[in-house]
Amino acid sequence: MDLGGFLKALARRWLSVTALTLLGLGAGIAFTAYSTPRYQAGSQIFVSTRTASDITALNQGSAFSQARVQSYADIISSPLIAAPVVRQLGLDMTPAQLAGHISASVKLNTVLIDITVTDTSPARSAMIANFVAREASRQLVSLETPPGQKAAPVNIGITRNAQPPTTPISPKPLLNGAAGLLAGLVAGVALAVLRDTLDTTLHTSHALAEATRLATLGGIPYDKRAPGSPLAAGSAAYGARAEAFRLLRTNLQFAQVDRKPRVIMVTSALPGEGKTNTAANLALSLAETGGKVCLVDADLRNPCVAKNFGLVQDAGLTSVLIGQATADEVLQECGEHGLLVLTSGPMPPNPAELLSSDRMRQILEGLAESFDTVVVDSAPLLPVADTVGLAPAVDGTVLVVRARRTPAERAKAAVDALHSVNAPVLGAVLSMVTVKHKGYGYGYGYGYGQRPTEAKNLLAAPRKAEADKIGTAG
Template identity: 60%
Template sequence: MALLALGGLAAGLTLTACSTAQYKSVSQIFVATRGTSDVAEMNQGSAFSQARVQSYADIIASPRVTAPVVKQLGLDTSARALADRVQATARLNTVLIDITVTDTDPERAALIANAVAAEAGLLIVDLETPPGQGAAPVHIGITRSGVPATDPVSPKPLLNAGAGLLGGLLTGIAFALLRHTLDTTLRTGEEIGETAGIAVLGSVPFDKAAVAAPLAIGDQALSARAEAFRLVRTNLQFAQVDHRPHVIIVTSSLPGEGKTNTAANLALSLAQAGHTTCLIDADLRNPCVAKTFGLVQSAGLTSVLIGAATVSDVLQWAGDDTLAVLTSGPIPPNPAEILASQRMSQVLRDVATAFDVVIVDTAPLLPVADTLGLAPLTDAAILVVRAGKTPADQVRAAADGLRAVGAHILGGVLSMTDPQQQRTYGYGYGFEHVDAAKRAADATAPRPRPVRSEADAGAMGTGVGA
C-alpha cells in the first residue's frame, strides 16, 4: 500500500513536471440599451439586455469572433482552436459578460482577451442592427481590460501531488481488500483450526538461513526457528497423554510446504531432549532426508523392504550421533504399493520397539496416494501447512483424506510464517523464560546413542527380510 501511495505521489509530481504552464486573462463587457429618459423604457431595456446576454455569451466563444482576432494579432492557430480557449460567462441577473482566455503566454492571453472583447462588441452591435436602420438597440462597452497574469492557473503542484497521493492510497486500499477477498490461503493457527478442525502444535517462522542450513543446530540452535521446533516438541508431548503415539508421520497437502524440514528438526529436537528417536524417509517420490543430513541414500528403507538388508545394516546416525536415520534407499517403481505392504508394517513395528519415537517423513497427500496407504500403519499424523501459501480447500482435503483412512491427526504445524507476526499456540509458555545458556546446552549438548536391549537389537536385525 505504501508503494502504491508513493507511486501515486510520483505520478502527480511527474504530471506537474510534464505539463505546460497555462495563464488566464479576463476582460469584461457591458450590454446596455440605447439611452432614454423614460423610466418605463429604461426598465424594458434592462430586461431586454438581461434576456440577450446569454445569447451574446454563446456568440463570443465562436469562430465568428475569434477569426478576426487571429488575423488581427497574427496568431499561429485556427479560429476554431482559439474559440476553444475562450470562455464567455454571463453573470446572473446582470448585463455583464466575463471573457476568459487561456494561453501559455500571459502577455498573449491578455492581448487576446482584449481583442475578443472589442470584436465581440462590434459583432453584437452589427447583429442587433435592424436592416435599413442606422443604430442598434444595444450598446456594448468594455468595463474591464485583460492584464497579464503573474501566476499560472495550471499545473498546480500541491493539488496534483495531493491527488496523486490520495489516488495511490485509495488504489492500495482497494488492492488490499481485493487480495484479502480472493486470498484463500491460511496464515494463522485459528484459520487452520476453522478450516480443517485440527489443533496447531506450533508455528515456525521463515528464516533465510534455513535454505543453506535447514537443520536448527550449531549456530542456529538459539534461533527463533529452533525455539519454534522445541515448542512443537513440547506441545507434541501434551497432545496424547494417555495414548502417546510412537510412530508419527509428517506430511503436507502439497509439495514445498516444509514437511521434510519440519520432520528433520522435530526428530532432532526430540533426540536432544533425551528421547531415543529414529527418523525414516518414506517419501519415495522425492526423498530429501539424506541430503538434509549429508547421509548416504543408496541404501535404506527400500533396501530393507525388498530383503536386501536389515534395518541395523542401513541405519545411520546424525545430530552428533543422537538421532538414528533410515534414509529412503533406492527409489522403487511402485511407492504406493510398497509403503502399504505388510513388510512396511513390520519394519515400523520393529523400529518402534527400539526407539521411543519414530518420525516418518512422507510424500504430500494430494498429488499421490502413498501417504494414505502408509498412514493406517502408523499411530498419528502431523500436517504441515505453509503460511500464506497453502489454499484452505487443499488443507481441508488433506485432513479429510487422513481421517478417511482412519489416521489420527495430532495437529498441524504452520511453517514459514512472517517473523513479525509470529504467535504462540497451545502449550509451552515456559520457553519464553528459559535461561539462554540452559537452552544452548539443551540444544547442542551431545547425547549417547540409545541403549537397546539385545531383544530389541535382534528384532531390528531380523524383522524384515533377514
C-alpha cells in the same frame, strides 16, 4: 469485514499502503513539474439598448438587453468571433481551437458579459481577451442591425480591458500534491483490503486451527539460513528455531495421553512447506531426550533426508521393501545423540503401491518394537496418493502448513484426505513463521543463546580457582 479486520488488514499490508501513498504523492508532484503553466486573462463588455429617455422605454430596453446577453455570450465563445481574432493576431491555431480557449459568462440579472481567455502566455492571453472584446462589440452590433438600417437597437461597450496575469491558474502544486496523496492512500487501502480479502493463506496459529479443526502443536520460525543448514544442530541447536522443535516435541507428548504414538508421520498438503525439515529436526529433538529414535524417509518421489544428513541413499527403505536387505542392515547412525536414519533407497516406479503394502506396515511395526519413537517423512498429501495409502499404518500424523503460503482450503483438503482413510491426526504445525522480535521466550524475556560449552566453562572457573588455591596451600 469489520473495523478490527480492516485495521488488521492495513497493519499487515502497511508497506504497500505506504508505497502507494508515496507513489501518489510523487505522481502529483511530477504532474505539477511537467505541466505547462496556463494563464487566464479577462475583459468585460456592457450591453445597452438605443431607446428613448422615458422610464417605460428604459425598462423595456433593459429587459430586452437581459434577454439577449445569454445569446451574445454563446456567440462570443464561437468561431464566428475567434476567426477574425486569429487573422488579426496571426495565431498558430484554427478558429475552433481558439474558441475552445474562450469562455463568456453573464452576471446574474445584469447586462455585463465577462470574457475569459486561457493561454500558455500571460501577455498573449490578455491580448486575445482584448481583441475578442473589441471583435465581439463589432460583430454583435452588426448582427443586431436590421437590413437596410444603419443603426442597431443595441449598443455594446467595453467596460474592462484585460491585463497580463502574474500567476498561472494551473498547475496548482498544493492541490495536485494533495490529490495525488489522497489518490495513492485510497488506492493503497483498497489494494490492502482486496489482497486481504482474496488472500486465503494461513498467517497465524489461530487461523490454522480454525481452518483445519486441529490442535496447533507449534510454530517454527523462519530462518534464512535453514535452506543451507536445515538441521537445528551444532551451533544452531540453541536458537529460536531449535527451541521451537523442542516445544513441538513437548506438545506431541500431550497429543494422545491415553495411547502414546510411537510411529509419527510428518506430511504437508503441498510441496515446499517444510515437512522434511520438520520431520528431521523433530527426530533430532526426540533423540536429545535419550530415547531411541528412528527417522524414516518415506518420500519416495523426492527424498531429501539423506542429503540433509549427509548420508548414503543407495540402500534404504525401498531395499527393505523388496527384500534386498533388512532394516538393521541399512540403518545409518548420525548425530551425537544416536539418531538412526532409514533413508529412502533407490527411487521405485510404483511408490504408492509400495507404501500402502502389508510389507510397509510390517516394517513400521518392527521399527516401533525396536525404537521408542519412529518419525516418518512422507510425500505431500494432495499431489500424489502415496501418503494417503501410508497414513493408516502409522499411529498419528502431523500436518505441516507453511505460513503465508498454504491456502486454507488446501490445508482443509489435506485433513479431509487423512480423515477419509480414518488416519489419526495428532495436530498441525505452522512452519516458516515470521518472527517480529529477536530471541525466543514467550514474551517473558527468556533466551536460549547460551551453549552448554559456555555453561561448562562457567562451572569450570570456580573449580580451577579452588584447585589453584589448594595447590598454593600445599
